[in-house]
Amino acid sequence: MNPVTYIAAADVTGALASLYAGVDANSTPSKPIAGGTNLLDLMKERVMHPQQLVDINALPLDAITAAPDGGLRLGATARNADTAYHPLVQAQYPVLTAAILAGASPQIRNMASNGGNLLQRTRCHYFYDATVPCNKRAPGTGCSAIGGLTRQHAILGASDQCIATHPSDMCVALAALDAVVHVRSNAGERQIAFADFHRLPGEHPEQDTTLAAGELITHIDLPPAQQFAAHSAYLKFRDRASYAFALVSVAAMLDVGEDGMVRDARLVLGSVAHKPWRVPAAEAVLIGRQVDAVAFAEAADVLLAGARGQGQNDFKITMAHRAVVRALTQAVEGTHDNTHEHTDAFSSDSLDQEPT
Amino acid sequence: MNAPISVPLAPAAPAAPVATYPVSLTINGRQHDFQVEAWVTLLDLLRERAGLTGSKKGCDHGQCGACTVLVGGRRINACLTLAVMQNGKEITTVEGLAQGDQLHPLQQAFIDHDAFQCGYCTSGQLCSGVGLMNENRARGADGACTRAEVRELMSGNVCRCGAYPGIVAAVTEVMGMTSPDDTDRAFLPGTVPA
Numbered sequence: 001m002n003p004v005t006y007i008a009a010a011d012v013t014g015a016l017a018s019l020y021a022g023v024d025a026n027s028t029p030s031k032p033i034a035g036g037t038n039l040l041d042l043m044k045e046r047v048m049h050p051q052q053l054v055d056i057n058a059l060p061l062d063a064i065t066a067a068p069d070g071g072l073r074l075g076a077t078a079r080n081a082d083t084a085y086h087p088l089v090q091a092q093y094p095v096l097t098a099a100i101l102a103g104a105s106p107q108i109r110n111m112a113s114n115g116g117n118l119l120q121r122t123r124c125h126y127f128y129d130a131t132v133p134c135n136k137r138a139p140g141t142g143c144s145a146i147g148g149l150t151r152q153h154a155i156l157g158a159s160d161q162c163i164a165t166h167p168s169d170m171c172v173a174l175a176a177l178d179a180v181v182h183v184r185s186n187a188g189e190r191q192i193a194f195a196d197f198h199r200l201p202g203e204h205p206e207q208d209t210t211l212a213a214g215e216l217i218t219h220i221d222l223p224p225a226q227q228f229a230a231h232s233a234y235l236k237f238r239d240r241a242s243y244a245f246a247l248v249s250v251a252a253m254l255d256v257g258e259d260g261m262v263r264d265a266r267l268v269l270g271s272v273a274h275k276p277w278r279v280p281a282a283e284a285v286l287i288g289r290q291v292d293a294v295a296f297a298e299a300a301d302v303l304l305a306g307a308r309g310q311g312q313n314d315f316k317i318t319m320a321h322r323a324v325v326r327a328l329t330q331a332v333e334g335t336h337d338n339t340h341e342h343t344d345a346f347s348s349d350s351l352d353q354e355p356t
Numbered sequence: 357m358n359a360p361i362s363v364p365l366a367p368a369a370p371a372a373p374v375a376t377y378p379v380s381l382t383i384n385g386r387q388h389d390f391q392v393e394a395w396v397t398l399l400d401l402l403r404e405r406a407g408l409t410g411s412k413k414g415c416d417h418g419q420c421g422a423c424t425v426l427v428g429g430r431r432i433n434a435c436l437t438l439a440v441m442q443n444g445k446e447i448t449t450v451e452g453l454a455q456g457d458q459l460h461p462l463q464q465a466f467i468d469h470d471a472f473q474c475g476y477c478t479s480g481q482l483c484s485g486v487g488l489m490n491e492n493r494a495r496g497a498d499g500a501c502t503r504a505e506v507r508e509l510m511s512g513n514v515c516r517c518g519a520y521p522g523i524v525a526a527v528t529e530v531m532g533m534t535s536p537d538d539t540d541r542a543f544l545p546g547t548v549p550a
Contacts (some may be wrong), residue, residue: 006394105512107433242511
């Protein structure tokens with residue numbers, strides 16, 4: 001780890017002042033630290049080397065509170081575990097509970113913050129290896145992943161500069177839930193729609209997000225989503241049964257009417273692109289249709305349109321297609337939030353059941 | 357034979373003063389005060405400054421769980437947090453689990469169930485198991501914890517000797533799970549190995 005100084009911010013204004021001091025002098029960038037589970041690891045690997053860490057754990061940003069409109073506000077420094085197991089999250093946003101609990105380990109979920117989850121960096125091996133070229137770590141040096149070991153890499157939205165994927169499970173669910181990221185800087189406050197928060201690599205893979213220097217995430221707002229709570233699933237495929245990053249993951253949410261017709265749908269893929277991969281046209285395929293495997297496969301076709309493998313990860317295209325169909329099938333059957341093996345709702349309906 | 361070459365030493369640059377920070381921790385019930393650099397991890401502080409070497413440095417990247425300690429009763433990886441960030445907190449390491457000569461029930465259960473071979477992961481496994489019970493997350497759909505849940509919620513601790521059956525047996529016994537309900541089948545429809 002590089003020599004670094006530390007300051008514990010007492011409030012948001014103080015944190016912004018400390019962060020902004022780093023912005024002014026580009027040679028001494030400051031980074032906020034909450035859980036630190038990714039930042040400190042990257043500092044140990046000499047991938048990131050901030051000169052100052054601004055500890056934001058004393059800021060009053062750790063609450064999870066119900067919003068007047070029926071939504072929920074997730075504090076930026078609330079821990080991933082506390083978010084996943086929060087009664088309101090489990091009841092109203094089970095897909096978020098499921099996604100968080102599918103990721104990392106209990107130890108890391110106890111430490112990692114919600115804001116930090118959004119800002120975690122790719123787990124591309126070449127990004128982590130500071131001895132090889134990487135456009136994300138050292139812009140302009142080239143991409144070592146292209147033509148290299150690409151099992152975990154992107155099949156959608158990649159560029160000739162970078163084929164890294166965003167590793168988060170939580171963010172896949174937040175994308176499906178139409179979350180809104182609230183940020184503050186010395187210039188004031190602004191809101192960023194979740195779809196606009198992470199970006200595709202393009203010519204600037206060093207920029208993971210649209211967050212500007214000196215901006216601090218304060219909270220993440222979830223609009224009401226109770227219409228989906230009975231039919232949601234987060235399905236994750238990985239190389240071992242637990243504690244591994246996804247090869248492919250899917251957040252699927254359905255609002256199914258009494259007549260068995262889909263009123264609304266949300267469908268997002270994880271670990272296939274530089275950001276959670278959501279295509280509104282794929283969701284539109286499902287609306288007004290009966291829930292069946294044909295409709296699900298059509299939605300998967302649209303979601304995966306233009307997918308291109310790198311050789312070693314070609315399997316992800318087939319896997320993602322099947323995962324979409326399977327996750328939607330699970331969502332029809334009920335909701336499970338990954339806190340137990342099965343919930344009662346999981347066996348209450350069935351895809352095979354004839355619509356009444 | 358080459359003549360020895362005399363290279364004049366460059367005058368040493370005056371070392372910039374290194375900033376240090378006060379850190380007060382209650383470790384295993386005792387108050388400790390340190391003055392450390394910002395980049396000292398909690399794990400390095402425990403092992404090298406407090407002399408508590410029970411917490412192990414396995415990977416130093418949060419992947420193995422050997423450094424697991426309890427902060428306010430909850431499990432964390434001591435390698436992935438800075439000591440200075442934990443200022444004022446209450447830390448429990450494996451050295452703090454026993455009461456004098458009386459082993460913690462989980463320590464006794466590890467012995468009874470042969471839950472370790474080389475022992476390197478054991479202190480992390482013990483703290484993780486105690487944290488699992490403290491956190492009370494393994495409750496099952498009907499309120500009854502299952503063996504599969506324990507396996508999932510202990511997955512942040514790797515054992516390369518493969519003592520997992522003994523570890524799960526020890527943890528579930530101390531949690532009061534009497535019936536070996538299920539076996540070692542994988543957990544959860546939402547988490548499928550590829």
